[in-house]
Amino acid sequence: MNQDLLTTFTEILVEDFDIPAEEIAPEATFEALGLDSLDVVDLTLAVEERVGIKLEDEELEDVRTVGDAVNAADAKNVERQSEPAGSEA
Amino acid sequence: MRTLPRIVVTGLGAVTPAGRGVTDAWEGVLAGKAAAALDPALSDAGTPVTLACRVPEYDPDAELGRGTKRRLDRYTQLALLAAAEALADAGLVTPADGEPYGQGLDEDVRDRVGLLLGSGIGGAETWDSEYPNYLERGPARTSPLFIPKMLSNTAAGTIAIRSGARGPNMTVNTACAAGASAIHVARDLLRSGQADVMVAGGVEAGITGLSVSAFAQMGALTRNADPVTASRPFDAERDGFVMGEGAGIVVLEREEDARARSAEIFAYVTGAGASADAHHATAPPEDGAGAVLAMQRALADAEVDPAAIGHVNAHGTSTPLNDAAEARALRVVYGDAIDGVAVSSTKGVTGHLLGAAGAVEAVFAVQALRTGLVPPTAGTRTVDPAIDLDVVTDAPREAPVEAVMSNSFGFGGQNASLVFTR
Numbered sequence: 001m002n003q004d005l006l007t008t009f010t011e012i013l014v015e016d017f018d019i020p021a022e023e024i025a026p027e028a029t030f031e032a033l034g035l036d037s038l039d040v041v042d043l044t045l046a047v048e049e050r051v052g053i054k055l056e057d058e059e060l061e062d063v064r065t066v067g068d069a070v071n072a073a074d075a076k077n078v079e080r081q082s083e084p085a086g087s088e089a
Numbered sequence: 090m091r092t093l094p095r096i097v098v099t100g101l102g103a104v105t106p107a108g109r110g111v112t113d114a115w116e117g118v119l120a121g122k123a124a125a126a127l128d129p130a131l132s133d134a135g136t137p138v139t140l141a142c143r144v145p146e147y148d149p150d151a152e153l154g155r156g157t158k159r160r161l162d163r164y165t166q167l168a169l170l171a172a173a174e175a176l177a178d179a180g181l182v183t184p185a186d187g188e189p190y191g192q193g194l195d196e197d198v199r200d201r202v203g204l205l206l207g208s209g210i211g212g213a214e215t216w217d218s219e220y221p222n223y224l225e226r227g228p229a230r231t232s233p234l235f236i237p238k239m240l241s242n243t244a245a246g247t248i249a250i251r252s253g254a255r256g257p258n259m260t261v262n263t264a265c266a267a268g269a270s271a272i273h274v275a276r277d278l279l280r281s282g283q284a285d286v287m288v289a290g291g292v293e294a295g296i297t298g299l300s301v302s303a304f305a306q307m308g309a310l311t312r313n314a315d316p317v318t319a320s321r322p323f324d325a326e327r328d329g330f331v332m333g334e335g336a337g338i339v340v341l342e343r344e345e346d347a348r349a350r351s352a353e354i355f356a357y358v359t360g361a362g363a364s365a366d367a368h369h370a371t372a373p374p375e376d377g378a379g380a381v382l383a384m385q386r387a388l389a390d391a392e393v394d395p396a397a398i399g400h401v402n403a404h405g406t407s408t409p410l411n412d413a414a415e416a417r418a419l420r421v422v423y424g425d426a427i428d429g430v431a432v433s434s435t436k437g438v439t440g441h442l443l444g445a446a447g448a449v450e451a452v453f454a455v456q457a458l459r460t461g462l463v464p465p466t467a468g469t470r471t472v473d474p475a476i477d478l479d480v481v482t483d484a485p486r487e488a489p490v491e492a493v494m495s496n497s498f499g500f501g502g503q504n505a506s507l508v509f510t511r
Contacts (some may be wrong), residue, residue: 018155039232
């Protein structure tokens with residue numbers, strides 16, 4: 001698992017969502033952390049602001065845990081970095 | 090004709106600039122100390138008026154649970170705090186540490202407890218913060234929480250979620266009369282038997298750069314920068330209101346139900362009247378004709394003579410137009426009997442709480458009945474010679490009144506008047 005992204009998710013959940021750090025782990029479900037579907041979309045906006053990776057609705061369909069979200073964001077990040085140079089110009 | 094059931098007040102809640110909780114708020118109002126202060130957020134925004142009346146600081150996440158600050162607009166937070174206080178006061182919920190609703194209402198009463206709130210604006214802070222975000226960062230970064238935070242019915246819905254109340258749940262808007270209108274409608278739902286308990290009141294948290302700028306552009310806000318005399322209802326030199334925020338809640342039930350469960354009865358909601366000016370978007374007619382109708386209807390509904398009313402908690406916003414029109418209207422409705430009525434406007438302390446004003450002032454009206462004290466009109470030094478009323482200034486007046494009228498008039502020319510009796 002991408003530890004940098006896990007740290008980013010954890011920081012946002014602690015700072016913006018007021019969730020105690022000890023409750024946050026890759027296997028923790030968003031439901032258990034008290035986040036509903038609107039909160040998860042809100043979380044993805046905060047992640048995008050920090051690291052520029054935006055998970056879309058369809059990419060969140062199978063996301064249940066913090067680890068799921070980190071992996072989905074990581075997959076998107078790898079995809080983006082493998083695009084031909086200049087595609088973001 | 091079928092006799093209508095008598096409706097009683099069995100719980101009170103108040104979150105106001107004069108104090109948090111009914112006891113502190115009432116003491117603050119009796120002390121006559123204006124709550125107006127320079128508002129740092131408004132100074133930073135560069136608004137033309139920077140005085141406002143805020144409720145004392147609190148930590149939403151600590152008092153109302155994790156995520157509250159992020160998920161709920163300030164107006165919903167204030168309503169949650171006031172409603173929890175009122176429900177606990179009525180003995181219907183038992184607060185626990187960090188959860189003011191405790192386990193919520195008992196399961197067997199939930200279907201029969203309803204909510205009726207008034208709010209003029211709804212989630213003003215959410216509008217103010219999210220629209221720039223939309224413009225700067227684009228549609229794809231718009232917060233998914235914007236709609237549920239901003240909707241003006243969210244406060245009533247959220248109180249239901251927290252308390253478990255599954256009875257009728259509505260929000261009414263008559264602008265600055267909304268809190269009183271909510272109590273009126275809730276009273277009628279109880280009379281018609283559609284609920285056994287109604288949690289009713291008003292809430293507003295509209296002290297934002299946009300709202301304050303717009304009210305200032307209308308000429309509605311005072312330009313007086315002295316916090317002590319900025320809000321001075323009925324004063325000769327009054328020149329506008331001071332923005333306030335807060336929430337007021339009353340718990341209402343039919344008298345027989347309250348007695349059956351041995352609830353303490355604070356007062357009777359004896360009369361309620363509503364009317365429209367049918368005149369102008371924001372200004373009252375000079376003769377206060379719409380206000381006259383609302384007051385006459387409230388008195389007729391209460392089946393009491395004007396002479397029975399000992400105290401009027403006036404709308405008294407401290408604007409030149411409102412206070413003059415309200416004074417004329419009172420003279421028309423009461424005739425010479427108005428000379429024996431102690432009139433005050435608690436907005437001298439709290440500022441104008443807009444959609445919460447009518448409800449917070451209903452709480453103060455009930456407190457006046459319970460304590461035998463009429464609060465002073467803070468800020469007022471010289472009553473306008475054109476205003477021929479016995480305005481209570483300087484200090485509380487001991488007056489064991491039997492009946493109190495509370496007036497509220499909203500933009501749109503929408504008027505509400507309530508009568509409470511001991």
